[in-house]
Amino acid sequence: MAKSERRKQVEGLVLYPLDWLEERSGLVGGIRYFLFRKVPSDANWAHTLGSATLTAFLVQAITGVILAMFYNPSPNEAYASIQHITNDVTFGWLVRGMHRWGASVFIILLFFHMARVFLYGAYKYPRELNWIIGVILLILGMFEGFTGYLLPFDQTAYWATVVGMNITANGPFVGTIMAQILQGGPDIGPTTLSRFYSLHMLVAPGLIFALIGLHLYLVVRLGVSSPPWSKEAAGSEHAEQEPEPPARAGLVSPTTRGRPTP
Ligand code: HEM
Numbered sequence: 691m692a693k694s695e696r697r698k699q700v701e702g703l704v705l706y707p708l709d710w711l712e713e714r715s716g717l718v719g720g721i722r723y724f725l726f727r728k729v730p731s732d733a734n735w736a737h738t739l740g741s742a743t744l745t746a747f748l749v750q751a752i753t754g755v756i757l758a759m760f761y762n763p764s765p766n767e768a769y770a771s772i773q774h775i776t777n778d779v780t781f782g783w784l785v786r787g788m789h790r791w792g793a794s795v796f797i798i799l800l801f802f803h804m805a806r807v808f809l810y811g812a813y814k815y816p817r818e819l820n821w822i823i824g825v826i827l828l829i830l831g832m833f834e835g836f837t838g839y840l841l842p843f844d845q846t847a848y849w850a851t852v853v854g855m856n857i858t859a860n861g862p863f864v865g866t867i868m869a870q871i872l873q874g875g876p877d878i879g880p881t882t883l884s885r886f887y888s889l890h891m892l893v894a895p896g897l898i899f900a901l902i903g904l905h906l907y908l909v910v911r912l913g914v915s916s917p918p919w920s921k922e923a924a925g926s927e928h929a930e931q932e933p934e935p936p937a938r939a940g941l942v943s944p945t946t947r948g949r950p951t952p
Pocket residue numbers: 736737738739740741743744747800803804807812813817820821822823824825827828831898902905909913914915916
């Protein structure tokens with residue numbers, strides 16, 4: 691049936707800005723490739739743990755930005771500003787609660803995601819680099835937890851940081867210097883607080899955002915791996931019978947090591 695004039699007009703109205711953007715950036719094609727790429731037919735719920743981790747991180751980023759609008763990183767004001775957020779600011783208790791509990795949710799999901807990748811053997815060739823990026827993300831995630839814990843600057847925060855600093859200082863070779871740099875002086879004080887605040891809300895999240903971008907780029911480029919019991923898994927009998935697609939050797943269509951490249 692021929693499209694009505696009105697429908698054509700509406701389509702033109704919607705497609706014009708998209709065509710404009712696509713012609714100048716290729717962004718629309720890129721997003722379409724990302725959203726409609728092939729994933730294994732037997733992908734399961736465990737494959738959603740990476741996206742769940744990403745969601746938890748985004749919640750931390752958004753609630754963190756809101757908290758930063760009210761938080762004051764000075765030893766005399768920090769605790770009072772946190773009390774102000776919790777008791778006076780509209781929905782401040784909710785945003786702070788989401789950020790505090792969300793930190794644990796993020797770390798727990800990170801470990802679940804890592805366990806899935808490990809149990810499925812998804813760290814093996816050609817995904818080793820993504821595993822290495824993941825390890826750096828894990829370290830940065832825990833560093834976020836450590837630096838964030840000091841920010842309320844109450845007794846718990848202070849003494850927990852003392853313990854953390856002592857552990858750091860006992861590390862081999864670079865331990866002492868690392869603790870000194872982090873602490874910014876002989877004691878935990880004003881410099882430590884502003885240093886932790888800057889690391890917590892600028893340096894670490896910036897690095898995490900950049901590394902997540904790289905991590906997801908590699909996920910899209912290499913494709914998600916099937917479960918080990920899958921008929922689609924590399925090396926399975928079923929997979930051996932399938933004719934190899936005529937792709938160029940290398941990362942676009944990785945072949946298992948030892949198998950002759952087409
Ligand atoms: C901020 C932290 C992280 C985020 C947001 C994240 C996100 C994701 C997403 C969305 C995927 C694709 C879907 C999936 O497999 O769940 C993925 C895959 C992967 N992740 Fe992560 N990840 C993070 C941390 C880690 C860590 C800590 C490791 C390991 C040390 C890791 C290793 C991998 C590997 C090897 C893959 C490829 C898995 C496959 O192809 O089956 N990731 N990640």
